[in-house]
Amino acid sequence: MLTDREIQRYSRQITFIGEENQERLKSAHVVIAGAGGLGCPVAVYLAAAGVGHITIIDRDRVDLTNLNRQILHWERDIGREKSRSARDKLLQLNPEISIDAVTVAASGENAVALTKGASLIIDALDNFDGRYILNRAALVHTIPCIHGAVCGYDGHVTTIIPGETACLKCIFPEPPAGSEFPVIGTTAGIIGILQAHEAIKYITGRGELLKNRLLLWDGRGSTISYLDLEPDPLCRECREFQKRIISGEKD
Amino acid sequence: MQGVQRISEEDNFRRKGLMKILVRAFAGFRDVMGERSSYDLPENSDLSTLLSIIASRSEESRILLFDDQGRLRGHIILMVNRKRVPRSAIGEMSLSDGDEVALYPPVAGG
Numbered sequence: 001m002l003t004d005r006e007i008q009r010y011s012r013q014i015t016f017i018g019e020e021n022q023e024r025l026k027s028a029h030v031v032i033a034g035a036g037g038l039g040c041p042v043a044v045y046l047a048a049a050g051v052g053h054i055t056i057i058d059r060d061r062v063d064l065t066n067l068n069r070q071i072l073h074w075e076r077d078i079g080r081e082k083s084r085s086a087r088d089k090l091l092q093l094n095p096e097i098s099i100d101a102v103t104v105a106a107s108g109e110n111a112v113a114l115t116k117g118a119s120l121i122i123d124a125l126d127n128f129d130g131r132y133i134l135n136r137a138a139l140v141h142t143i144p145c146i147h148g149a150v151c152g153y154d155g156h157v158t159t160i161i162p163g164e165t166a167c168l169k170c171i172f173p174e175p176p177a178g179s180e181f182p183v184i185g186t187t188a189g190i191i192g193i194l195q196a197h198e199a200i201k202y203i204t205g206r207g208e209l210l211k212n213r214l215l216l217w218d219g220r221g222s223t224i225s226y227l228d229l230e231p232d233p234l235c236r237e238c239r240e241f242q243k244r245i246i247s248g249e250k251d
Numbered sequence: 252m253q254g255v256q257r258i259s260e261e262d263n264f265r266r267k268g269l270m271k272i273l274v275r276a277f278a279g280f281r282d283v284m285g286e287r288s289s290y291d292l293p294e295n296s297d298l299s300t301l302l303s304i305i306a307s308r309s310e311e312s313r314i315l316l317f318d319d320q321g322r323l324r325g326h327i328i329l330m331v332n333r334k335r336v337p338r339s340a341i342g343e344m345s346l347s348d349g350d351e352v353a354l355y356p357p358v359a360g361g
Contacts (some may be wrong), residue, residue, distance in 0.1 A: 038361045126361035151358035152280040172357055173338065174325030181360030188361070216277055216355065225277065227355060228333050 002026065006096065010050050021204040022050060027202045029053040031115050033106055033134055034124035035082040036060075036223050037069040037188030038195065039150050042122050044072065045196035048091040049202070054090070057114060058082040059105035069185030110139040119201055120144040122195055123168075128175030132237075135160065135168035136153030139241055144202055148195045151181040155191035158229065159198045159209045162241060166229040167210055169237035187219050214247050258316055261324035264315060269295045284354070297335065298329065298344040309357045315356065328355040332339040 002022060007014065007241060014022050032039050035058035036050055059108055060082050062073040070082075077085040083101035090099050104110060106125070107239050115121055115137045123145055124135045131147065138145035138160060145160045147168060194215065200206040214227040269299040270290045290304060302323060306313035318324055329336040330353040336344050346352070 034361050036361050124358070124361050128359055149358045149360060151278070151360045154358050156358060172326065172328075176326040176357050176359045178359065181358070183360055214355075218277070218281070220281070227328065227330055227353065229335065232337065234337075234339075243336070 003096075006050065009094075009096070013049065017204050018204060021206065022211070024205075025050045025200070026052040026201050028080040028119040029055070029117060030120055030122060031057065032122045032124055033057050033067075034122075034126065035070070035072065035086040036066065036124065036126055037150065037183055037185065037196045038124035038192040039122070040070050040072040040086065041189045041192030042124055042196045043086055043090055043200070044093065045193060046199060047094045047097055047099070049093070049196075049200055051097065053100075055100040055102060055114070055118070056083045056086050056090075057102045057104060057106060058086075059103060064143070069183055069188045071185070071189070079096075094212055106133050108133055112140050115141060118143060119147065120199060122199060123147040123191065124195065126181070127179065128172065132175075136237065138162060139238055140169060140222045144194045146198045146202075148184055148191045150183050150187045150191050153184060153187055155187050155217040155219075156214050157191055157194045157198065157210060157217075158214045158248065159202070159211055161209070161211060162238070163244075164211060166231045167235060167241075170235040171214065173232070173235075184219065187217070190217055204217040220222060270294050270296070270346070270350075272296075272346055273351045274301070274305065274348075275353045277353065278358060279356050280315060280354050283309065283315060292346065294348075296346055298331065298341050298346060298352070299323075301346060302341075324356075326327060326357055328357060329353070330355075 010022050030046055030051050032043050035056050062077045062080050062082055062085055065077055066073055072086040072089045081103045083103050087099045087101040092137050111133045121134050121138050123131050125131050134145055139162045142162045147160055148157045198209055201209055212229045214229055216225045272292055280304045302316055306316045332351055352357050
């Protein structure tokens, strides 16, 4: 049930999505992996929209070089854990939701436990090793993983739904090289907001998700293109899963 | 008259045994290869021939596409006529006149 205050707070969106969907947002648990350039805008919009439970995972502390794009971390936060810095600001924005701050690197050992019970995962990491770990956790729990990545003026987004879409390994069998990428803050903002938008669409069931579609944002001319995707029947990560789903459908 | 001339140019093109392939380059590739470019290839050329020809146009393109051993870089996403080409199929992927090839080097940062 929504409180009177919640009905008032979310009134401008309740008139669009309805009270039932606002309750769905309230009972949702979203795990945001990464509180950086992507994770910050994702978290701001999901907190503002009233996602009731948000877990923010980030292994790092705030550094001066983060401040051009990681909008939840401010000058005074330099040296603080990013997950806690993000949590503080989000609770000031919306004290009616609950936010867990976790300072740890997502690993093969902890990812399944960290995402247990979640409605969906947001992949807002900055490296493919971690992204593949999230992909596996999403397959284990059969929950969506909304993937986004950026570099310079370029970004991409797709929504991975186990059993319905290509998984991250089907789409990107090999990780791109490099570890530190140049980013304009607005590129991360645009892609992060698209990820948050996918999450809201998934939770409320309104609109069409980026399923088996990779949205490519090109900031040079502010254009959007799409690449069509499909599950790779030979994908080592999800082929067993694909078989289970297919045989499940036959039953 | 112009229309007639255009048809005869197309005839000439086909008689020479060439086909036109449109290449769309995304993200970092766009800066080096251009957003859209057209390649005239001998008929029956395959995707790997096209990639070699793109690489031969500039050293920058070659480095983006191939590693030191001359292997196509594993992370590049290849599409022909909007359909993904699996890595294993590149060698036998033949092209036809008018095909559109898309090249996307995924971004990874966050």
